[in-house]
Amino acid sequence: MKVGKIGIKALVLVLIMFYALAAIAWVTGVEAPEEEEFELGEVTIEDNGTELAISIDEVSEYVTEKIEDAMGSVPEDMEMFVSGAYRATLLGISEVWEGEVPSRDDIKIVSSLPEPASALCFQYITGTGPSMENLRAENGVFEIVLQDGTLVENTSVQHLYELSKNITADDWKFEISSISTGESFVVEVKGDVFPEDFFGLREKVVFGQTASEKEGQEFTWEWSDINDGFQGFEDYEIFEGLEEPAPDSATIVALIAVILAIVILALII
Incomplete structure (x- = not known):
């Protein structure tokens, strides 16, 4: 009788070990999908009935040109x-817009960041930037409203450059909305994206202090x-209020199976 019990226990142990190993193999198997590397996409909008795919290089070229025209050179951190x-x-x-392509004249962007390069980027997207505002009958809307509610009416490059001397991580908030529907979304950069000493260093280096x-x-x-993070990290890593995507359901099931097998094995032994 004792031998029979030992034989059954041994069989159960073998089955559990096989089950656990199979589950582990499922989790680590070669057929598991590889994690995709983040790829910076294009801003797709419609302008006068034509669909445009705006790349970051296109925006950067425009911003560089306008800042050089106004100041003679560009700050090193413009990018x-x-x-x-x-x-x-x-x-x-x-x-x-949830996958739909917005019309340029339906986009409204309100920025809390008084700084010329970001402002010119938003102006390019909304069609309100220098040398762009007269190209179409209607444009989108771009405004800079400071954290205290003050509307910045002078959005010239030089004025925004001077205002940017005192910016902090708290100023990196942008509200993007649809003019036609009123629906909006506030994008806020996480504070820990910026090193603790970053804005102090910027003031000393960019603005001519010793x-x-x-x-x-x-x-x-x-x-x-x-900059590398803005161009290469996932949204949830750099913006507030976004959750990391959940693991694949098959992986979760396999991990649970491994844990259960180990627990049962421990109880039997």
Whole structure:
């Protein structure tokens, strides 16, 4: 009788071990889909009946030209502001229009960030930027409204450049909305996207205050890392209020199976 019980227990152990190994193989199998690398898409809008796919390079070229025209040169961190505004636009449009292509004259963007490169990016998207506003009968709307509710009426490059001296992480908020429906979505960059010393370094390096060579290098590294994140990280990693996508259901089932097998095995032993 005792031998029979031992034999049954051994059979159960073998079956459980086989079940656990099969589940592990399922989780780690070669057929499991590989995680896709993030790819920065294009902002797709309709303009006068024509569908346009606006790339970040196209926006960056426009912004560079307008800032150089106004100031003679561009701040070294310009690209970071373009990337942040561009990503905010992509997310806002996807949330408000849910896969549909918005008309340029239906897009309204309200930014809390008083800074020229991001402003020019939004102006390009809405068709309200310098040399663009007279190309069509109707354009979208772009405004800068500070955190205290003040509307910035002077959106010239030079004025916004001066205002940007005192920006913080809290200013990186953008409301994208549909003029026709009133539906809107607020895009807010996570505070931890920016290193703790970033805005202090920016003020010293960009605005001509005394900055050491080391501080200049640190600032370049920091804004470059932020820019890489804006162009390469998933939305939930850089914007507030978004959840990380749930794991594949098959993976969850397999992991549960492994855990149950281990628990049962422990109880029997």
